[in-house]
Amino acid sequence: MIRRFALALTVSAASAFAQGEAYSFEERKPKTMLEKAVDDHLQSVVKIHGASGLATIDPYASGVVVSEEGHILTLDLIMIQRDKTRVVLADGSIHMAKLLPPDQKLGIRLLKIDTTKLKTPLKPLKPSLEVPKNGTFVVSIGNCFRLAEYSEKLSATFGVVTATARTSLRYFLRDVDYDGDLILTDAPNNPGHFGGALLTLDGKWFGINTRMVESTETNTQISAAIPLRDAKAYLERWIEGKQPVAEEAVEKKPVYHGIKLFDTGGRRSPPAYVERVKRGSPAAAINMRPDDLIVRLDRYSVRSCKEFRETMARFEPGQTIEVTFKRGTKVRRGKITLEEKKK
């Protein structure tokens, strides 16, 4: 018995194996890229606490430090209110945040904290303007369900980029008006994780987690993130003070295509069958006829008369679009140039 014990000890010593070493994170070298990506960026993601009151609104979220001067990027959430928003840094210190104007199109907002009294300087993340391809491994950092308090470390979740796409969304049974691309991942995203950072394994920060939204395309909740590529102008405007290139406010004019659909109305919009095509109209130029079923306009699927109207509203007079339609058992395609609708 004694001999066995002694031998076991020798073997262990020889193999430099000591109990505990196998389980200690710090001493294990080298770190995997996943561990490194998390460790390197944990300092730069912060906990945000906001106004509470309504039971349905969680008064917590996450944010990312984007400048040494104290700019923090997060979502434009209801709970972020003047004089009520506090930022908890990785060291556990609490700071009141000033609110900068949000980007309403993307639904993101910058906060600013006072950095004069900070003992250690902030570690800002540099946004990466690339959007990773589908199948790229990602890690998402945030404070899901407010599990981390004070100086506790935030949670990291792992997944893969599912797709980067425009999909119609729903949030709490209401449609969300968001027209940009979203990065969909299968890294779990939960309440509180919102506003957290989405990183590739080589440490590129490319997205901010959104709220839990439901895709109307699939009727399931999806983990989505806003690409920083789209937030570039907003960040430059409010961090570096760069004046944005003034967009010309163009009034959108309604388009004329000459197609009248067989829209019976009702609760469920019917498929977009053509009832009539005006003579001499853009649609007549590609020989569209009654009973053709319109299935696609450019790259947008058209499954109903309602979707046809909504999609047509995206286009402008003078624009050339491709119409895909089905006649009999054949699917045809043709390009039409939209005209301005006469009153």
Place this chain on the structure above:
Amino acid sequence: MTRLTTTLTVCAALSSLSIVNAQSDDPHELMRVQRVTRAAMQKIAPSIVRVETFGGTRKMLAGGGRGDGASRPKPKPKPKPKEDDDEKKDDKKKIGPLVMPGFLQAQGATSGIVLTSDGWILISRFAVNFDPTTILITLPDGRAFNAVRGGEDTSRGIALVKIEAQDLPVPEFVPTDEVRVGQWAFALGRTFGDEEPSVHMGIVSATRRLFGRALQIDAYTSPANYGGPVIDVRGRVVGMSVPLSPSGRDAGADWYDSGIGFASNIADMGEILDRLKEGETLHRGFLGIRYDTKDLGPGVLISEVTDDSPAKAAGIQKGDRIVELDGVQVRNSFHMLMLVASKMGGDPLQISYRNEDGKAKAMTVFLADIPAAEREEKTKKEESFTPPWHDDEEPKDGSGR
């Protein structure tokens, strides 16, 4: 004895050494998996098509919708009992449940896999649940085709359609026996209309699920990848993501984020494929017997024979004991369930059984399709409730909520 123990100890120490080695991992391991994943996706991408459906009348919830099997006629509405006026008023006040029973199917796009180069495409039955008037298949190169419906296999949740196209890229299929538990499984799809297929990552959790018809995977499966392939790291198809559940109903996304997804075996369907091409709708096989649950075998003691069933036609009676099926000694009732349920309706089945007085009989019967009623009995009936806000034209002002 001492020597033996020392050897054992050394072994133990060495094995823990190898664990340490395995844990001081290669820092770039995941990056390599990522590279392999991307390559596998690119290899399979030309064979994944987008499936869009138009029209169709059926509005279905998973709970009350068509289950696995032929659809059952709607029950006649019960005559309203005459009651006091007060009670009627109370009834009116009752509001439907706010919780959705089951899953309301979105009519978004789904995916499909090229099965043959001359235009047979395998899609998920989920896509044709609405009985659409038009099915549109879009190839990755942008060409769109009108698809003609072929057969369906309700037990696998798959459907076959045909398009008039030639020289389509056929993917490589992995025979079911070669799939191992623990290997990577990536569920791909084309719902979001991206240039590249969408991907969810996971592993194979189990093989031979649902009576040998499906793999169980832990990647998210949802309408985003129904009909799409589940691939291994070499870009070969191990199955097709479909909504399935042991209870047999169209599970929708019931188990969406539970870490349970099913990938139908589509590699070695053999003659089933021919039957699907003929346009047949296939169901799980059905013998039509109930067994005595207290009987532990060997063999299965029959407690009831369903009317108009293959068992009835074969002359099997209450009290008989089934001994052999297709030459296999039946051990107990669950063994019999496995043997019968893995067959399809219309398949022949050799039955050997003994009468109550010990007389042995043997014959071949042809299994029937499993009736929908048989399946639905097993699932808890849920009240079908369509929330008003799930219609296309929903109130803009938020009223009616």
